[in-house]
Amino acid sequence: MAWFKRSTAGVTTTTEEKKEVPDGLWFKCPSCKKSQMTKDLKLNKYVCVHCNYHARIGSVEYFELLFDENQFTELDADMTAADPLKFTDTKPYDARLKATIAKTGLKDAIRTAYGNVEGEEVVVACMDFDFIGGSMGSVVGEKIARAIDTARARKSPMLIISKSGGARMMEAAYSLMQMAKTSAKLALLAEEKVPYVSLMTDPTTGGVTASFAMLGDFNIAEPNALIGFAGPRVIKETIKKDLPKGFQSAEMVLESGFLDFIVDRRELKAKLAQLFRLLKN
Amino acid sequence: MSIFAGQSKLMIFLDFEKPIQELYQELEKLQEIQEKGKSDVSASIAALEKQILEEKTKLYTGLTGWQKVQVSRHMERPYTLYYVNQMCSDFMELYGDRNIRDDKAIVGGFASLEGRTVMFIGHQKGINTKMRQYRNFGMANPEGYRKALRLMKMAEKFNKPIVTFIDTPGAYPGIEGEERGQAEAIARNIRDMFMLKVPVICIIVGEGASGGAIGIGVGDRVFMLANTWYSVISPESCSSILWRSWDYKETAAEALKLTADHMLANGLIDGIIEEPIGGAHAEPEAMAAILKAKLISTLDELEKQTPDARITSRIDKFCRMGVINE
Ligand SMILES: [Zn+2]
Numbered sequence: 001m002a003w004f005k006r007s008t009a010g011v012t013t014t015t016e017e018k019k020e021v022p023d024g025l026w027f028k029c030p031s032c033k034k035s036q037m038t039k040d041l042k043l044n045k046y047v048c049v050h051c052n053y054h055a056r057i058g059s060v061e062y063f064e065l066l067f068d069e070n071q072f073t074e075l076d077a078d079m080t081a082a083d084p085l086k087f088t089d090t091k092p093y094d095a096r097l098k099a100t101i102a103k104t105g106l107k108d109a110i111r112t113a114y115g116n117v118e119g120e121e122v123v124v125a126c127m128d129f130d131f132i133g134g135s136m137g138s139v140v141g142e143k144i145a146r147a148i149d150t151a152r153a154r155k156s157p158m159l160i161i162s163k164s165g166g167a168r169m170m171e172a173a174y175s176l177m178q179m180a181k182t183s184a185k186l187a188l189l190a191e192e193k194v195p196y197v198s199l200m201t202d203p204t205t206g207g208v209t210a211s212f213a214m215l216g217d218f219n220i221a222e223p224n225a226l227i228g229f230a231g232p233r234v235i236k237e238t239i240k241k242d243l244p245k246g247f248q249s250a251e252m253v254l255e256s257g258f259l260d261f262i263v264d265r266r267e268l269k270a271k272l273a274q275l276f277r278l279l280k281n
Numbered sequence: 282m283s284i285f286a287g288q289s290k291l292m293i294f295l296d297f298e299k300p301i302q303e304l305y306q307e308l309e310k311l312q313e314i315q316e317k318g319k320s321d322v323s324a325s326i327a328a329l330e331k332q333i334l335e336e337k338t339k340l341y342t343g344l345t346g347w348q349k350v351q352v353s354r355h356m357e358r359p360y361t362l363y364y365v366n367q368m369c370s371d372f373m374e375l376y377g378d379r380n381i382r383d384d385k386a387i388v389g390g391f392a393s394l395e396g397r398t399v400m401f402i403g404h405q406k407g408i409n410t411k412m413r414q415y416r417n418f419g420m421a422n423p424e425g426y427r428k429a430l431r432l433m434k435m436a437e438k439f440n441k442p443i444v445t446f447i448d449t450p451g452a453y454p455g456i457e458g459e460e461r462g463q464a465e466a467i468a469r470n471i472r473d474m475f476m477l478k479v480p481v482i483c484i485i486v487g488e489g490a491s492g493g494a495i496g497i498g499v500g501d502r503v504f505m506l507a508n509t510w511y512s513v514i515s516p517e518s519c520s521s522i523l524w525r526s527w528d529y530k531e532t533a534a535e536a537l538k539l540t541a542d543h544m545l546a547n548g549l550i551d552g553i554i555e556e557p558i559g560g561a562h563a564e565p566e567a568m569a570a571i572l573k574a575k576l577i578s579t580l581d582e583l584e585k586q587t588p589d590a591r592i593t594s595r596i597d598k599f600c601r602m603g604v605i606n607e
Contacts, residue, residue, distance in 0.1 A: 076607065084547065084604035085538050089523035138603030145600060167491070167513040169523060172537040173549050176491060176513040177602035180499055183472040184596045207513065209464035210452075210492040215472055229464035229492070230454030238454050248459060256460045 072115030118273035137168030141178025166206020179211035221250035346534035361403030367569035384425030400436035403446030423466035448487030474499035480583035505541035
């Protein structure tokens with residue numbers, strides 16, 4: 001997929017690389033197709049200056065958007081995936097992991113950290129779609145579990161930013177059990193009455209939605225994010241009909257009653273701070 | 282009467298059972314001769330029956346992952362309602378999620394297991410073409426998962442243990458299910474099952490596909506029948522996504538390590554319940570008897586623990602699952 005163009009020395013070239021975060025000089029919005037300087041996009045919190053499209057960003061950008069002065073303590077930064085099943089599809093999983101780590105500079109599909117958001121400590125777990133489609137394997141499950149333990153120990157609110165195609169198939173049943181592990185930890189967090197906010201961003205599907213993403217005290221989403229259990233293609237193939245317009249969009253999911261509110265990324269930090277303030281005082 | 286009195290024409294054979302099917306056909310010919318009474322072939326019949334049993338045993342001890350997937354989907358395999366009625370008395374089915382409707386793909390209710398009242402909940406597949414439609418092929422919508430949770434909380438309220446039977450090709454991927462929160466329903470079930478104060482036993486009796494399975498699959502003990510599978514995706518869908526073709530289902534079935542043996546070796550389930558030779562469908566009554574004995578002994582064991590101890594070890598068990606490098 002090549003939905004943005006990278007420009008060097010005035011020559012705009014389409015990249016086939018599956019790099020989601022805009023890093024060229026110019027950004028062409030995949031929604032309105034208009035171009036803008038990447039620095040202007042960045043100043044606008046990676047929201048298209050023309051049409052308010054929320055560009056796909058990762059943990060680096062979200063941490064910067066949220067933590068005061070971009071100061072945070074990262075947890076389990078060196079944790080990487082093992083290959084317990086010695087899984088091979090068209091390529092060995094082990095090789096796929098190494099290549100993805102080299103290409104993205106990430107260790108897996110999530111990073112976890114704690115730091116201050118408008119002066120109050122929050123534990124944040126943020127998924128990275130660039131890493132094998134933000135898929136949940138043992139690392140995602142374990143890092144979330146430990147981040148929740150940190151939130152419980154420090155009595156700091158928990159925020160999980162989801163962006164995932166679902167399960168990491170190369171970890172098969174291990175991946176499935178991460179749904180249970182993360183949900184178990186959230187049950188313990190709830191017992192301590194520590195607030196948990198789940199922010200769903202584009203896309204949040206599969207086992208991630210069917211576990212921690214839907215279990216927030218507050219389930220919130222970015223505008224237009226695709227949120228669902230089954231992917232649209234699977235549903236279409238099953239029912240052999242076209243899907244209604246806007247189906248599985250954050251706006252529709254809110255109307256169905258499964259979201260507390262939708263938040264523009266430019267207001268995310270202030271809204272979170274407001275929410276935690278209300279709960280605290 | 283021979284134990285192989287079942288007519289081969291009425292039996293459903295899987296592709297890999299062809300050698301057995303031929304032996305059954307031979308056996309029937311001999312039985313016809315015997316019945317006509319002109320010549321005594323009883324010795325040949327006995328020999329053939331012995332051969333069938335040996336062949337079956339041999340075949341069923343060396344099943345591949347994909348073959349087990351086929352057995353788990355056998356059309357004559359017993360489902361939840363069969364087991365409950367076979368093992369228990371006084372089954373009282375309870376319907377509905379108290380919100381939308383009654384989901385026919387998940388059934389539940391109280392029943393008496395040798396004098397002990399147990400809440401049984403399970404996926405239910407249809408036993409014929411019409412019923413398969415009615416049961417939506419064991420694919421539940423959110424209301425099915427919500428009915429399951431309602432019944433689990435009721436069991437907790439009246440201090441009755443819970444047994445779930447898992448047998449689903451997946452939660453139903455449809456428009457209405459999405460609109461009514463398929464993901465939310467499954468997520469809530471998983472979380473809330475951890476906190477149930479009563480003993481919970483979960484058994485994969487057929488197909489254990491992904492979120493649709495684990496949505497009623499969090500227990501103090503999770504067992505798999507020997508010829509079932511449990512994973513994050515079906516081998517066919519895995520083939521289509523990772524190999525971009527439907528032709529790699531056998532390869533995917535091996536790669537996913539979805540059989541009971543692999544799942545136990547990887548510490549992802551607590552035990553395997555053996556099936557009669559030829560699979561649960563070959564001798565459903567025997568299967569139900571094995572299952573019943575296992576349930577009773579496991580409940581005896583679990584009831585010795587306090588609710589808090591059970592909850593803690595239930596949580597710890599699932600939290601240990603996963604392999605990472607650090
Ligand atoms: Zn735009």
